[in-house]
Amino acid sequence: MAPDSHILQRLSRAVMRAEAALGGVLVGAILMLLLANVVSRTAGRPLIWTDELAVHLMVVLAFVGASLGIALRGHMAIGLLPDRLGPRGRAALALLADLSVLVFLLALALILWRWFDLPGLLRAGSGAALAEQSFNFVYTDPTNTLGLRKVWFWLALPLTCATALVHCLAALHRDMGALRP
Template identity: 50%
Template sequence: MAQPHRGAAVETGFLRAASDRVVWLEKRIAGAFVAAIFCLLIANVVTRMLSIPVIWIDELAVHFMIVGAFFGASIAIREREHIAVTLLRDALRGPGRTVLVVGVDLMVILFIGALAVILWRWFDPLGILAAESRAAYAAATFNFLYDEPTTTIGIRKVWFWLVLPVFCSTALLHASANLTGTLCAVREDA
């Protein structure tokens, strides 16, 4: 069985179509963040040249880079373009290769599932909703996620950290579509 790849003609229905639509949007969002980072860095150079540095530009560029990287990581999962050692996969043929590809897809899904559990516990949406206030929540749980401000921008970091549940959701969609595509290709070959 040939490994499914970007542009494979395997029809996997709703899951693949949803993944296609999401990755289309993610590419535009990631591109917008890259453009914003470029503009911020140019503004930083200009303001420093004029001896009026704007300190928060550096921090905003770093946060935008992190957010953009998570969108890029989700896209890479969909396209199967993450850095990988493919020596074993390239050496295998037929059923062995298929088992390896399915195993890798399952491991990615398990990793994203573990990340989802960690994020659920960290963001604790039920706990924050039940608390009287953010300060009361932080005092009771020692979870300062919702109160911790950025150093120079002055807004709460949670607004940038929200990319994590978004990444988790989109990466799970893409990994599931990849697994489904692999299994459908196996079924068609059988």
């Protein structure tokens, strides 16, 4: 089976296309929000909620972009060592780098699991009860001007952690294929 036809590679490409589309929509939405803010302030009737929504969408965009960067291998790297290695050395170094990313993503997943505390939420029965029992306000903390709960924006973290894991596993599969004789 060709390395790019493996299910992980196909899944990673599909997720990457969805992330790129979502990133484009988010950039457009942020641009429109900032433009609406400028126009409304010029007209003397500022829409104060546009700033907050734009900031939250920028954070979501940053996480989507980080996952997309893993898929495209587009994060900053120093090429001095890989340029001096042969093909197998570069493949081994890529494997080491992708394993490091995997360890980071698994640690992030563990932190997010503890932060979102789904078992605690199910035991408590509601976000308010969870906050009362554990002082975990993840489900109840409101935005300042939008009147929404911040959890709707924070959900970008576990979702992009999951998509980044898909990209990382696809990269590890590619790395292992490059190391095979």
